[in-house]
Amino acid sequence: MADALVLSIDGMGGDNAPDIVVEGVEIAARKSPDVSFIIHGDAERINHLLELAPHARAVSRVAPAERAIGMDVKPSQAVRQGRGSSLWNAVASVEEGEARAVVSAGNTGAFMAISMFRLRMMEGVHRPALTCTLPSMRGKVALLDVGANVEADAEQLVEFAIMGEAFHRALHGTARPKVGLLNVGSEDMKGHEEIRAAARLMRAARIDLDFHGFIEGDDIGKGVVDVVVTDGFTGNIALKTLEGTARLVGQFLRDALTADPLARLGALFAYPALRKLRARMDPSTSNGAVFLGLNGVVVKSHGGATGSGYAAAIDVARRIAASSYREEIARNIDRLARADAAAAAAGVGEAN
Amino acid sequence: MADALVLSIDGMGGDNAPDIVVEGVEIAARKSPDVSFIIHGDAERINHLLELAPHARAVSRVAPAERAIGMDVKPSQAVRQGRGSSLWNAVASVEEGEARAVVSAGNTGAFMAISMFRLRMMEGVHRPALTCTLPSMRGKVALLDVGANVEADAEQLVEFAIMGEAFHRALHGTARPKVGLLNVGSEDMKGHEEIRAAARLMRAARIDLDFHGFIEGDDIGKGVVDVVVTDGFTGNIALKTLEGTARLVGQFLRDALTADPLARLGALFAYPALRKLRARMDPSTSNGAVFLGLNGVVVKSHGGATGSGYAAAIDVARRIAASSYREEIARNIDRLARADAAAAAAGVGEAN
Numbered sequence: 001m002a003d004a005l006v007l008s009i010d011g012m013g014g015d016n017a018p019d020i021v022v023e024g025v026e027i028a029a030r031k032s033p034d035v036s037f038i039i040h041g042d043a044e045r046i047n048h049l050l051e052l053a054p055h056a057r058a059v060s061r062v063a064p065a066e067r068a069i070g071m072d073v074k075p076s077q078a079v080r081q082g083r084g085s086s087l088w089n090a091v092a093s094v095e096e097g098e099a100r101a102v103v104s105a106g107n108t109g110a111f112m113a114i115s116m117f118r119l120r121m122m123e124g125v126h127r128p129a130l131t132c133t134l135p136s137m138r139g140k141v142a143l144l145d146v147g148a149n150v151e152a153d154a155e156q157l158v159e160f161a162i163m164g165e166a167f168h169r170a171l172h173g174t175a176r177p178k179v180g181l182l183n184v185g186s187e188d189m190k191g192h193e194e195i196r197a198a199a200r201l202m203r204a205a206r207i208d209l210d211f212h213g214f215i216e217g218d219d220i221g222k223g224v225v226d227v228v229v230t231d232g233f234t235g236n237i238a239l240k241t242l243e244g245t246a247r248l249v250g251q252f253l254r255d256a257l258t259a260d261p262l263a264r265l266g267a268l269f270a271y272p273a274l275r276k277l278r279a280r281m282d283p284s285t286s287n288g289a290v291f292l293g294l295n296g297v298v299v300k301s302h303g304g305a306t307g308s309g310y311a312a313a314i315d316v317a318r319r320i321a322a323s324s325y326r327e328e329i330a331r332n333i334d335r336l337a338r339a340d341a342a343a344a345a346a347g348v349g350e351a352n
Numbered sequence: 353m354a355d356a357l358v359l360s361i362d363g364m365g366g367d368n369a370p371d372i373v374v375e376g377v378e379i380a381a382r383k384s385p386d387v388s389f390i391i392h393g394d395a396e397r398i399n400h401l402l403e404l405a406p407h408a409r410a411v412s413r414v415a416p417a418e419r420a421i422g423m424d425v426k427p428s429q430a431v432r433q434g435r436g437s438s439l440w441n442a443v444a445s446v447e448e449g450e451a452r453a454v455v456s457a458g459n460t461g462a463f464m465a466i467s468m469f470r471l472r473m474m475e476g477v478h479r480p481a482l483t484c485t486l487p488s489m490r491g492k493v494a495l496l497d498v499g500a501n502v503e504a505d506a507e508q509l510v511e512f513a514i515m516g517e518a519f520h521r522a523l524h525g526t527a528r529p530k531v532g533l534l535n536v537g538s539e540d541m542k543g544h545e546e547i548r549a550a551a552r553l554m555r556a557a558r559i560d561l562d563f564h565g566f567i568e569g570d571d572i573g574k575g576v577v578d579v580v581v582t583d584g585f586t587g588n589i590a591l592k593t594l595e596g597t598a599r600l601v602g603q604f605l606r607d608a609l610t611a612d613p614l615a616r617l618g619a620l621f622a623y624p625a626l627r628k629l630r631a632r633m634d635p636s637t638s639n640g641a642v643f644l645g646l647n648g649v650v651v652k653s654h655g656g657a658t659g660s661g662y663a664a665a666i667d668v669a670r671r672i673a674a675s676s677y678r679e680e681i682a683r684n685i686d687r688l689a690r691a692d693a694a695a696a697a698a699g700v701g702e703a704n
Contacts, residue, residue, distance in 0.1 A: 137603060147536055150544050184499055184588040192502050192585060217592025221600035233544060234589055236536040237582075240569025241590045245597040248573035249633065251489060253605065256622070256629035263625035270609055270618025277608035281601065 004036055007317050008099035011041030012068035012086040013106025015304045018046050021105065024301075024310025025060060026053035028318070031311070033059065035318055038093050040065045041086040065089045069110050071303070078110030079117045087111060091118045094296035101297035101317035103288075105305055111298070112148060112291055119294040122326070124333035127152065128293035129160045130232070130300075131167055132239060133286040133316075138223030140286070142168045142177075145232040146239045148291065152231035154197035155336070157181065161202060162332040163292040164227040165209045170323035171316060172226075180215035180225035182234060190214060194231075205339030207332050246281055282309075288316030297321045356388055359669050360451035363393030364420035364438040365458020367656045370398050373457065376653075376662025377412060378405035380670070383663070385411070387670055390445050392417045393438040417441045421462050423655070430462030431469045439463060443470045446648035453649035453669035455640075457662060460652055464500060464643055471646040474678070476685035479504065480645035481512045482584070482652075483519055484591060485638040485668075490575030494520045494529075496644065497584040498591045504583035506549035507688070509533065513554060514684040515644040516579040517561045522675035523668060524578075532567035532577035534586060542566060546583075557691030559684050598633055640668030649673045 009025060011018040018041055025037055036059040039046055043064040050057040065086040069078055082088040087106050093099040095118045104111050116128060129145035144164045145152065152160065161179050168177035181199055183191040188199070191214065202211050212225045217238060220228055230238065257267040257274075267274065287309040291298040297320045301313035361377060363370040370393055377389055388411040391398055395416040402409040417438040421430055434440040439458050445451040447470045456463050468480060481497035496516045497504065504512065513531050520529035533551055535543040540551070543566065554563050564577045569590060572580055582590065609619040609626075619626065639661040643650035649672045653665035 135600070135604075137600060150536065182589060184502065184585055217589040217594075218596030218599070220593055221596030230589075233536055234586055237534060237569040237586055237590055238593045241572055241593050242569075242597045244570030244573030245594045246601055247570070248487070248489060249598055249601040252487075252629055252632055256625040256632075259625050259628070263622045266618040266620065266622025266625070268618065269621065270615045273608040273611050273615035273618070276611070277604055280604055280608075 004034060005318060005321055006036050006038065006099040007314060007321065008090045008093035008102040009037050009039045009314075010087045010090040010102070010104035010106055011039040011046050011062075012065070013104040013111070013303075014301065014310075015105075017068070017105065018042065018049060020305065020307050020310055022046060022049040022053050022056060023307030024305070024314055026056040027308055027311035028314040029055035029059050031315070032318055035059065037061070038063050038099055040089040040093070041068065063089060063093070069107050071107050073107055073110050075109040075113035078107065079113045082110065082114055088114055091115050091298075094298075095119055100321035101299060103299045103301060103313055103317050105301035105303050105310060105313070108300055111300055115291055115294055115296075115298045119296045119298070122293055122295055122329065122333070124330070124337055125159055125163070125293040127156050127159070128291055129163060130289055131164060131292050132289045133171065134220065134242065135280065135286065136221055136223030139226070140172055141220055141223060141226060141228060142171070143220065143228045143230075143235055143239060144292065145230065145235050146289070147232045147236040149232040151233065152194070154194050154201050155340070157194065157198035157229055157231070158201050158205065158207065158336055159293070159333065161209065161211070161227065161229045162207060162336065163329055164229055166325040166328040167290060167292055167320065168226050169328070170320045170325040174226055176210045177226035178210045178212050179227040179229060180212045180219065182228050182230035182238065183214035183216065186214045186216065201336075201339070204343075205336045207335055209332065250281065286312070288313035290316060290320065356386060357670060357673055358388050358390065358451040359666060359673065360442045360445035360454040361389050361391045361666075362439045362442040362454070362456035362458055363391040363398050363414075364417070365456040365463070366653065366662075367457075369420070369457065370394065370401060372657065372659055372662055374398060374401040374405050374408060375659030376657070376666055378408040379659055379663035380666040381407035381411050383667070384670055387411065389413070390415050390451055392441040392445070393420065415441060415445070421459050423459050425459055425462050427461040427465035430459065431465050434462065434466055440466055443467050443650075446650075447471055452673040453651060455651045455653060455665055455669050457653035457655050457657055457665070463650070463652055467643055467646055467648070467650045471648045471650070474645055474647055474681065474685070476682070476689055477511055477515070477645040479508050479511070480643055481515060482641055483516060483644050484641045485523070486572065486594065487632065487638065488573055488575030491578070492524055492638070493572055493575060493578060493580060494523075495572065495580045495582075495587055495591060497582065497587050498641070499584045499588040500643065501584040503585065504546070506546050506553050507692070509546065509550035509581055509583070510553050510557065510559065510688055511645070511685065513561065513563070513579065513581045514559060514688065515681055516581055518677040518680040519642060519644055519672065520578050521680070522672045522677040526578055528562045529578035530562045530564045531579040531581060532564045532571065534580050534582035534590065535566035535568065538566045538568065553688075553691070556695075557688045559687055561684065602633065638664070640665035642668060642672065
């Protein structure tokens with residue numbers, strides 16, 4: 001590889017930074033030795049941790065940053081006062097072309113605000129979208145937006161569809177990910193106007209993707225589509241409801257398997273299988289939410305991720321940075337813009 | 353009891369009607385012998401089934417209805433052409449004062465439309481809300497609206513809160529159910545304008561209920577509040593996402609417990625405990641969605657409910673019909689109306 005892939009890491013973001021961060025880089029470096037890292041943060045502590053992380057040490061450069069952004073810092077404060085922090089510098093590495101992607105487990109709002117401020121939106125994209133990966137009966141499902149914006153109009157929903165489709169292909173190698181719009185029914189007349197207009201616009205603009213139409217909430221787990229598109233309000237509530245339900249069922253299962261001696265004995269025999277189940281449900285195996293639509297790959301790890309969870313987020317950054325997702329998005333965004341222009345020229349609404 | 357409680361039953365609604373319906377009435381009649389029933393539908397078939405259901409037979413009257421409304425009939429069609437069907441007549445029994453509540457496992461849209469058309473909205477209530485009951489770590493949670501309306505303004509959200517609170521008390525006997533508004537964060541400035549205005553209005557109008565403020569999607573499963581209020585679009589997606597996730601985790605658990613001989617052996621020992629878990633997660637134990645806000649209690653059973661599931665829906669109808677939920681709702685709706693009037697008189701917006 002002529003041009004090695006460089007990832008920028010916020011060494012100080014997350015509940016157990018920088019320890020977990022370096023542990024994550026070590027695991028990632030062992031798996032993908034062709035990637036190198038710039039780790040931003042407390043150089044003394046990070047260098048000390050790298051002494052025990054030989055794979056990471058071999059491919060990392062430590063970039064000193066004198067401070068970290070706390071979890072209670074508001075997005076607007078972070079943009080005004082964040083300069084010089086590990087998070088700010090990690091994003092700046094992408095802006096300056098030193099790195100192709102940035103990973104942080106720190107303050108989500110601050111990370112999104114600084115990324116938007118420094119990296120700016122991709123041409124033709126109106127709003128970025130936070131995208132997460134979920135398990136389903138048929139494979140991994142991308143859900144977006146899960147909270148970057150509270151509302152989305154029809155055109156923004158189509159942009160999310162375009163970005164989510166390229167994201168799924170970049171991450172999982174799916175040739176033609178199937179895209180669905182989250183709604184309260186699958187019939188054409190269901191839902192509110194924005195969502196119906198988005199479906200019409202998607203077809204009218206001849207966006208080059210496999211558009212399935214509307215799906216319902218239970219279709220996420222069924223894996224009816226690969227990419228689920230919705231506004232940030234609905235997406236955030238769907239995501240958190242899903243996480244809460246998985247935790248509730250897990251708790252009920254623990255209650256059941258510790259209720260009496262026979263159940264405890266059964267759980268003992270089934271222990272290896274139950275551990276695998278736990279890994280399958282573990283959010284860290286799907287760690288790495290991506291902030292799509294900016295000039296650069298921005299990946300958010302769970303704040304409480306383990307080392308292997310953090311490595312999963314790094315892997316997301318690596319796959320997307322190494323893909324041609326930007327060109328794919330640009331092509332479809334261009335189709336959308338031309339459809340808008342044609343509709344405007346014809347003097348009709350964009351959605352008709 | 354001087355005035356026995358009478359429930360009206362759509363004998364022909366649901367996947368396995370009238371068999372499952374009569375089975376449900378039999379179970380309910382055994383449990384609550386003071387309730388009597390009017391079962392609407394094919395008299396010959398229902399009477400035949402009642403021969404084998406002695407408890408039901410003792411407290412039921414069969415009201416012949418020559419036809420049933422199919423599952424593919426649109427709500428508007430049902431209102432125009434539904435007259436004389438078992439569903440229509442079952443609702444009419446409540447309208448005419450013969451029964452205090454109606455239960456159907458039939459076409460949801462048709463049931464809601466006919467109920468709204470025949471029973472009309474309670475005074476002061478602008479839109480009805482479909483309300484379901486969910487399990488949580490701390491007890492049962494009421495979620496509304498789960499799909500009667502696609503949108504809801506601030507005042508309607510407050511009405512849903514008022515109705516949901518009275519519903520939870522009627523169903524579970526909770527003295528002061530805690531009420532939360534579903535949002536994307538718990539801070540006051542989060543979410544869109546309608547939801548923030550609803551929170552302000554709830555406080556300004558001095559609605560007599562325990563208002564917790566905003567909650568997030570994962571708080572549903574935690575049982576942070578007893579009543580979760582949202583618009584019908586978000587509520588429907590949250591409910592279906594939750595159902596889909598529970599099914600997905602159940603599938604993953606089955607996969608894990610059948611993966612190898614040791615796991616299968618463990619599952620055998622844990623079988624009674626796992627069966628209890630299944631019952632705890634089974635939607636039929638929480639069967640009975642209530643269409644709140646009308647002049648009469650309207651309860652929808654799952655179309656595929658078993659006999660005991662149907663009996664659970666009947667039990668919901670019985671508890672609510674026997675409660676003082678209407679008076680409680682009327683009192684708080686009156687507070688809301690007076691707050692509106694005062695705000696209008698003062699020349700300020702309702703939400704300030």
